Amino acid sequence: MPRPIHVALIGQKFMGRAHSNAWNQVGHFFDGPRPVHLHTVAARDQSELIPFAKRWGWDSCSDDWRSLASIDEVELVDVGTPNHLHAEQALTMLAAGKHVACEKPLAGTLADARQMRDAARKAKGSKTFVWFNYRRCPAVALAHQLVRAGKIGSVLHVRAQYLQDWGGPSTPMSWRFKKSLAGSGAHGDLNAHIVDMARFITGDEIHEVHGAVARTFIKERAQEGKRGKARSDVDDCVLFVASFKGGATASFEATRLACGNQNRNTIEINGTKGSVRFDFEDMNVLHFIGPSDDPRIDGWQRIMCTSAGNHPYADAWWPDAHVIGYEHCFTNMAADIVKVLSRRKPLVPLPDFEDAYQTQRVLEAALVSARERTAIRLSEVK
Numbered sequence: 569m570p571r572p573i574h575v576a577l578i579g580q581k582f583m584g585r586a587h588s589n590a591w592n593q594v595g596h597f598f599d600g601p602r603p604v605h606l607h608t609v610a611a612r613d614q615s616e617l618i619p620f621a622k623r624w625g626w627d628s629c630s631d632d633w634r635s636l637a638s639i640d641e642v643e644l645v646d647v648g649t650p651n652h653l654h655a656e657q658a659l660t661m662l663a664a665g666k667h668v669a670c671e672k673p674l675a676g677t678l679a680d681a682r683q684m685r686d687a688a689r690k691a692k693g694s695k696t697f698v699w700f701n702y703r704r705c706p707a708v709a710l711a712h713q714l715v716r717a718g719k720i721g722s723v724l725h726v727r728a729q730y731l732q733d734w735g736g737p738s739t740p741m742s743w744r745f746k747k748s749l750a751g752s753g754a755h756g757d758l759n760a761h762i763v764d765m766a767r768f769i770t771g772d773e774i775h776e777v778h779g780a781v782a783r784t785f786i787k788e789r790a791q792e793g794k795r796g797k798a799r800s801d802v803d804d805c806v807l808f809v810a811s812f813k814g815g816a817t818a819s820f821e822a823t824r825l826a827c828g829n830q831n832r833n834t835i836e837i838n839g840t841k842g843s844v845r846f847d848f849e850d851m852n853v854l855h856f857i858g859p860s861d862d863p864r865i866d867g868w869q870r871i872m873c874t875s876a877g878n879h880p881y882a883d884a885w886w887p888d889a890h891v892i893g894y895e896h897c898f899t900n901m902a903a904d905i906v907k908v909l910s911r912r913k914p915l916v917p918l919p920d921f922e923d924a925y926q927t928q929r930v931l932e933a934a935l936v937s938a939r940e941r942t943a944i945r946l947s948e949v950k
């Protein structure tokens with residue numbers, strides 16, 4: 569019997585549920601080289617933690633996340649807390665010799681992200697992972713494989729938007745609207761994902777941000793259970809244009825104020841021979857257009873990415889067109905983490921702290937560009 573991977577988790581709300589589900593499901597759907605054991609979950613509120621642990625199959629729970637560092641059995645600590653906590657929690661766990669899987673963005677600030685990157689470099693025995701889960705939508709992983717195999721030729725344009733509509737004026741204050749806790753607003757929350765996807769699919773790095781605009785439209789928000797409003801000091805929307813080292817142009821747009829767009833995470837990549845296009849709201853599908861020898865049937869192909877043997881991760885799930893959803897991307901990622909911790913290769917590359925730090929530099933360049941109304945070369949952002 570291979571040695572189990574004992575996992576501990578910090579955070580028990582949205583991502584706490586998504587990650588608990590992934591750690592539970594991974595052994596059911598994937599023939600992983602090692603089983604996973606849900607050891608301990610930690611968060612702030614003990615009264616919520618006890619029923620949470622029971623419901624999701626965690627053996628124990630703690631309202632002191634630091635205690636996880638001294639549990640010898642625990643090999644991997646999974647960080648699913650607000651952005652300002654990522655650095656302290658990851659650094660503590662790396663210092664204790666644990667592997668760390670951290671939620672995105674890597675951190676709220678570039679300085680925190682750099683510390684995490686440096687700590688990961690020093691912690692030679694530890695692996696790090698960042699939950700850029702959209703890489704593991706089969707359609708996005710397929711786009712990565714097709715573009716890297718040259719099916720669309722050389723990349724010319726990347727056009728990415730992440731549009732949501734939940735951040736309107738009636739949405740109350742939360743950590744997501746406070747710079748000290750979130751770092752930024754829609755930018756770190758959503759542009760982080762599409763910058764990561766663009767880097768992942770193209771395999772290229774952004775080398776300049778030519779211009780950016782950041783706006784805060786809703787400057788104060790009601791506070792739950794309290795009188796009066798509190799100041800929201802993060803962006804509601806950030807748009808920027810950039811270039812890749814290979815010469816491709818790119819545009820990125822993130823907002824949580826785009827009425828009617830609930831989770832419209834889209835990317836289109838145009839190359840010299842063809843294009844790929846993805847929209848998370850139809851997440852099982854990849855659109856592809858490539859060279860054809862008959863102009864009468866030229867046009868976009870709609871590929872349902874659920875065919876076992878042909879599409880990434882499809883072998884693990886259901887028969888053709890028995891579609892998968894948001895939570896499956898996390899389980900796919902858990903399966904790849906298990907592989908890496910068993911000295912095997914992930915199906916497609918997993919972002920570690922070094923990789924996510926490059927995304928964070930791009931995010932920082934865009935913020936500086938918006939603030940200073942100027943172009944920023946990535947070489948200026950260390």
Ligand code: NAI
Nearest residue numbers: 579580581582583584611612648649650651671672673701
């Ligand atoms: P949330 O507000 O729903 O949950 C935060 C959790 O952190 C709660 O369980 C809370 O008790 C815990 N927590 C807060 N302060 C703590 C402290 N001092 N000590 C211990 N625990 C503490 O937040 P959500 O939405 O789960 O976001 C968490 C992280 O996941 C963020 O970094 C966010 O950007 C990321 N995220 C990623 C998503 C993805 O699709 N990859 C989706 C949603 C969030």
Ligand code: SOE
Nearest residue numbers: 582672732757758761824831
């Ligand atoms: C909210 O905007 C949110 O939950 C983000 O935090 C996630 O990263 C994104 O995947 C979905 O939307």
